[in-house]
Amino acid sequence: MRTSTRARATSLAAALALLLTACGGDSGGEEAGDGGDSASGTRTVQVGIIPVSDVAILHLGQEQGFFAERGIELEFNLGQGGAALVPAVVTGDYQFGFSGIVSILQAREQGLPVTAIAPTSWSNGEEGQHINALMASDPAIQDAGDLEGKTVALNILNSQVETLARNSVEVAGGNPDNVNFVEMSLPDAVTALGSNQIQSFVCGEPFCTLAQDAGARVVADNWLDLVPEGIGLSGVYFSTTDQIEADPALFADIQAAIYESLDYSAAHPDEWRAQIPEYTEIDPALVERLTMPLFKSDLEPEEYEAAPTKAVEYEILGEVPTVEEFFWEPES
Template identity: 45%
Template sequence: MRRLLTGIVVAALAASLAACGTDSDSGDSGDSGGGVDNVKVGVIPIVDVAPIYLGQQKGFFKSRNIELTMEAGQGGAAIVPGVVSGQFQFGFSNFTSLMIAQTKNVPIKAVAAGVASTGEQGKDFGAVVVKADSPIKTAADLVGKKVSVNTLKNIGDTVTRESVRKAGGDGSNVNFVEMPFPNMQAALEKGDVDASWVVEPQLSAIKAAGGREVASTFVDAAPNLTVAAYFASEKLIADDPDLVKRFTEAINESLTYADAHPEEVRTALSTYTKIDAALGAKLVLPKWPVEINEASVEKLKTLGQTDGIFEGTPDLEKLLP
């Protein structure tokens, strides 16, 4: 996956010279004559991004002359090159993906917080789960087992390794398999994998089918972990700071609104996932603070370095807003 990202990014950097503005008739339409910027955002169809859909419904972006379109990707590692190339003006990605990209000299920067852990064991929006009859009881039992993650050598495996270490096991001895979140329940039920690292809504779906949680990985990684952020290319930030400012304001309003209106979040989920209303009512929702917990991102950096997934040392001062 890292080789693929490197190859795509090299091509994307060249393409970005030609495709760097907003997807509007005029790159500075937000500054002239009250024009509207057509903005594409790369997202993952999981609970984490509910605020941006809710904000779109509430008109938080439209009131700032932004016409929003969301496009789904499998994970942050796939969204990064889309932002650099100009396919997306903004993207949503976990911080581990952003740090991996930065150590490859990919010119990106976070512009707003994305999603955060609840900080509660057994009551978080991400976890490792197993079948009801699995002999795996704790994270330590994952040693030597096959565990699915949505992206290899990324946040899923590094926080899972930390849960294994905290439970007294050898975190380096876990076999990870890459697959999209929606495919994990079937893989788990068929025995193709021994466990799955999932987030909502797949977490509740697997539990509803009898699955058991064995580790709250985000909680194990760091207190009140800021998991992800919205980001842009450094070129867009330099060329159109007004758009970045308006987008950031709209995202922050969306995060604040979502955090205060959980029932509306559950309703919004049905607009971009296949989750039914009954299951949606049981989801564990994450936190959506507007402030990034920098200490927790520093811990993700440390974990990534421990697990050898960075080619260099991430510069958080340069990456964070």
């Protein structure tokens, strides 16, 4: 194999409501690989991403020709969070998307035919090398336990990031039910933290480094709090069983190109970093200081299960399917 006032399911439910309305008639979406073929036989594949460093592997893979050699050209579409990308993938407007694991498992529990096609990135298990962290500027906030009674921004509520934040508060001896979680985009959260509109937010790179440059500090490394002696899978690239069944050969090629991109990025970190300014407005000089997640093309079940299992404890998720049930694999 190669995330309040707690607004339960607000973000995903809203997205699903729009999706179900769209699915009442012709969605206008294309079958996987249809309508995007050029005269040369190249298949144009629409992919939904968010502006975080993890997805640089796709840009690098495209630059290196891993997709082109399989007759694929990726077109990138930006969104705020993985849950918000689900409708576009389900209607077929996008062939696949990027998301935290929990949002896709929630969509499955709502009856949507989504499935993982490849991993995105892992925590690296090293102190000071956070891929998600609670950031704060107030010197009175020394750890996540001090966030009780405070406002903490998440890019998606009722999600994997909320799971991570709640766990860190609990690990530090606080009660996460006493934290006011609000939804806010990562770029807006950096600004809001500086103006004290919020007191903390869960960052992902490059926004961790941007917040630190604005005077914020890491008060909790979310993944080390969750997996103190190991690593955890942070996200997946996902599609739908309908699209996969319509063109399994296309998705086998997409999957193989993603795996090749993961391994190449791990071996060529400077080339991976060079991609980030291409789809963000980050100063290239800042990119050199970003924390690189762990990339690899193999997955152990416990790495996948770490975040979803904790999400079940917080009633953000109902159950955790096995890795074999969740990750699609092409027939041999």
